[in-house]
Amino acid sequence: MEKPKTGFTDRRVNLDFKKIEEIKGEEKNLSLKIKLINVEKRTTKSDKGENVYHYGLLGDETGTMFFTAWSFNPNVQAGDVLELKNCYTKEFNGTLRLYLDNRSEIILLPEEKMEVKRSFKEAKIKDLSTRDPYVTVQGIISDVRSREYERDGETRKVYFGDIADETGKVRVSSFGRSLPEGTGVKIEGAKVSEYKGRIRISVNEKTKIGEVNVAPPPGRRLYNISDLGSPVGGVSFSGFIISLGEKSGLRLRCSECRKTIEDVRCPDHPSAPFIYDLFAYFTLSDGTGYIQCTSGREALMKLLGMQESDLDPASSSLTKREVYSSIRKELHGKPFILEGDLAEGNNGLSLRVSDISRISRDDVKSFIREMEVEL
Amino acid sequence: MIAPKKREPAKWIFAKELKDCMMIEEKDPDEKGKPYVITPLGTRAKRILITGTVTSKNSEENLTKVAVSDATGTFYVNAFANDFNIEQKNDLDGLETETLVTIMGRINPFRTDDGVYYFNINPEFVARADSTAVDFWNLRTAYVAKRKLYAIREAMKSETPDEDGLSKLGYSREEAEDAMRAKQQYKEYDFQRFQEVAQGVIDSLIKPSSQSTETKKFVLEYVRDNDTDGKGCRYEDVVIAASNQGMEQTEVDEILNALGSDGEIYEVSLKRYKAL
Numbered sequence: 220m221e222k223p224k225t226g227f228t229d230r231r232v233n234l235d236f237k238k239i240e241e242i243k244g245e246e247k248n249l250s251l252k253i254k255l256i257n258v259e260k261r262t263t264k265s266d267k268g269e270n271v272y273h274y275g276l277l278g279d280e281t282g283t284m285f286f287t288a289w290s291f292n293p294n295v296q297a298g299d300v301l302e303l304k305n306c307y308t309k310e311f312n313g314t315l316r317l318y319l320d321n322r323s324e325i326i327l328l329p330e331e332k333m334e335v336k337r338s339f340k341e342a343k344i345k346d347l348s349t350r351d352p353y354v355t356v357q358g359i360i361s362d363v364r365s366r367e368y369e370r371d372g373e374t375r376k377v378y379f380g381d382i383a384d385e386t387g388k389v390r391v392s393s394f395g396r397s398l399p400e401g402t403g404v405k406i407e408g409a410k411v412s413e414y415k416g417r418i419r420i421s422v423n424e425k426t427k428i429g430e431v432n433v434a435p436p437p438g439r440r441l442y443n444i445s446d447l448g449s450p451v452g453g454v455s456f457s458g459f460i461i462s463l464g465e466k467s468g469l470r471l472r473c474s475e476c477r478k479t480i481e482d483v484r485c486p487d488h489p490s491a492p493f494i495y496d497l498f499a500y501f502t503l504s505d506g507t508g509y510i511q512c513t514s515g516r517e518a519l520m521k522l523l524g525m526q527e528s529d530l531d532p533a534s535s536s537l538t539k540r541e542v543y544s545s546i547r548k549e550l551h552g553k554p555f556i557l558e559g560d561l562a563e564g565n566n567g568l569s570l571r572v573s574d575i576s577r578i579s580r581d582d583v584k585s586f587i588r589e590m591e592v593e594l
Numbered sequence: 595m596i597a598p599k600k601r602e603p604a605k606w607i608f609a610k611e612l613k614d615c616m617m618i619e620e621k622d623p624d625e626k627g628k629p630y631v632i633t634p635l636g637t638r639a640k641r642i643l644i645t646g647t648v649t650s651k652n653s654e655e656n657l658t659k660v661a662v663s664d665a666t667g668t669f670y671v672n673a674f675a676n677d678f679n680i681e682q683k684n685d686l687d688g689l690e691t692e693t694l695v696t697i698m699g700r701i702n703p704f705r706t707d708d709g710v711y712y713f714n715i716n717p718e719f720v721a722r723a724d725s726t727a728v729d730f731w732n733l734r735t736a737y738v739a740k741r742k743l744y745a746i747r748e749a750m751k752s753e754t755p756d757e758d759g760l761s762k763l764g765y766s767r768e769e770a771e772d773a774m775r776a777k778q779q780y781k782e783y784d785f786q787r788f789q790e791v792a793q794g795v796i797d798s799l800i801k802p803s804s805q806s807t808e809t810k811k812f813v814l815e816y817v818r819d820n821d822t823d824g825k826g827c828r829y830e831d832v833v834i835a836a837s838n839q840g841m842e843q844t845e846v847d848e849i850l851n852a853l854g855s856d857g858e859i860y861e862v863s864l865k866r867y868k869a870l
């Protein structure tokens with residue numbers, strides 16, 4: 220990469236350089252000196268073939284701004300300090316965004332250091348998205364666990380937990396710093412990422428964690444299926460179950476390796492006995508859309524009124540057909556409230572159900588009250 | 595793991611929304627199945643989910659026809675005895691009038707020579723329902739319809755409405771598209787009337803018990819006849835007597851409140867009632 224002669228650049232262009240806080244509206248021919256905080260590549264397909272663009276976050280001593288680059292230098296990466304010339308700003312989804320196109324110039328300044336002034340948008344958990352990778356979230360921490368790992372010959376610790384607000388719940392991980400169980404926290408500069416189709420946040424040394432008073436999360440966060448776009452957890456939907464997957468019902472697992480066994484024996488552990496497990500996949504329709512759901516044994520045992528002993532092959536003998544029919548009889552064509560965690564997959568969002576409960580008269584009454592508030 | 599095909603969403607609509615429909619979408623010649631119907635609220639539907647009461651049934655060897663009524667009108671459900679529908683036909687044959695049902699099915703439109711549309715439902719599943727399921731469906735269907743009506747009102751107000759503008763007001767993409775379709779294709783429709791019908795459904799759910807004259811009469815007469823010590827009828831006694839009639843305590847509370855505000859009874863002292 221060609222580095223512009225120092226001195227020359229400084230004298231001539233500095234006059235035109237703008238700081239991020241000075242950009243107030245849609246502007247053209249902008250020159251900026253910035254640090255690249257985060258950059259992602261995206262490929263879109265159209266009739267005319269594939270189109271690649273980059274987007275992310277950049278900042279300087281005065282603030283940060285999102286950008287989209289229709290044309291980009293593939294050699295620069297997060298952390299680099301750059302000079303950008305001939306770019307422009309435009310409003311997108313209500314916020315000002317910086318754009319680079321094929322007339323823009325990107326110059327790497329390898330020697331430069333820059334301290335970026337970060338300001339993080341406050342986000343509700345249901346709105347967390349990797350498109351907005353650094354945010355401030357508030358919520359209550361629960362289920363904290365930790366794990367040790369080795370790095371550079373040192374033993375370090377990573378903490379995991381859940382963080383919940385009134386809109387949803389996601390996994391939070393923290394390297395080195397413990398997470399306060401059962402406490403309301405404000406996390407400034409949490410990094411949003413997606414892992415196995417689910418949103419999670421992580422904190423690092425630079426993230427600020429402060430204790431705050433947070434209202435306890437509600438028992439149930441009920442949504443319309445059309446409301447949610449992000450794969451977050453701790454959400455509920457109400458509707459009719461309109462289809463049940465044919466392979467739902469009883470599963471046999473190897474007691475040794477826990478893998479599903481198709482036949483009577485595990486190919487790897489032919490002498491190990493099998494254990495019973497329950498699984499179902501079905502579709503919920505709520506009038507605003509539908510969502511694919513999967514459910515494991517806990518929720519299905521409750522639905523079918525089964526005890527642990529009913530799933531013990533030593534004391535109980537079940538057939539696939541029986542279990543399928545009893546699940547179908549309970550679920551199909553009937554109204555339920557399903558609670559669980561959303562996950563993003565090839566077919567869009569799906570719900571991993573943790574609780575299935577039949578809609579009761581009292582539920583209908585509380586729906587009426589909620590509706591009167593909304594409409 | 596699971597790779598479901600993109601399925602055709604089941605729309606929740608009242609019988610009135612389907613009956614008032616005067617438009618079907620031009621079908622791509624290659625497209626299989628029936629065309630989409632476009633309802634007055636802009637709903638674009640091939641498949642619907644309904645609940646209601648079976649009001650009539652006509653079973654023949656080859657075809658069973660069932661009429662299912664909701665609070666706003668009637669759906670006509672037909673199943674033929676062919677390979678695809680035999681299970682559904684059997685399910686329809688098993689229904690009696692007054693049975694509550696939940697049905698998902700495909701809309702089968704046909705047009706008379708004078709240009710009037712009629713719609714049958716070809717069921718994909720038929721399930722028995724209880725009153726809670728029916729109330730829940732009514733409530734959500736009214737909710738979905740009212741949101742659409744609000745979006746349509748916004749679209750009508752604006753000189754140059756578009757989907758993006760409506761989305762910014764908080765409507766979903768689908769609601770925005772539906773509102774635009776309604777504005778373009780049903781300009782003369784009586785949306786106000788539909789609004790009243792939807793509100794009527796909600797109102798009937800809000801005060802089901804106090805509006806049922808029978809239960810109200812029962813409680814009133816009980817209060818009148820059971821003032822045993824002259825200090826007023828005991829609340830506990832009303833609850834027990836009502837529960838023998840299949841009423842829940844919350845329902846009794848609502849009726850007592852309603853009778854109070856109607857001036858039929860008054861509370862003499864704590865939890866003691868006298869009829870006027």
Ligand SMILES: [Zn+2]
Pocket residue numbers: 473474475476477478485486487488491
């Ligand atoms: Zn095994």
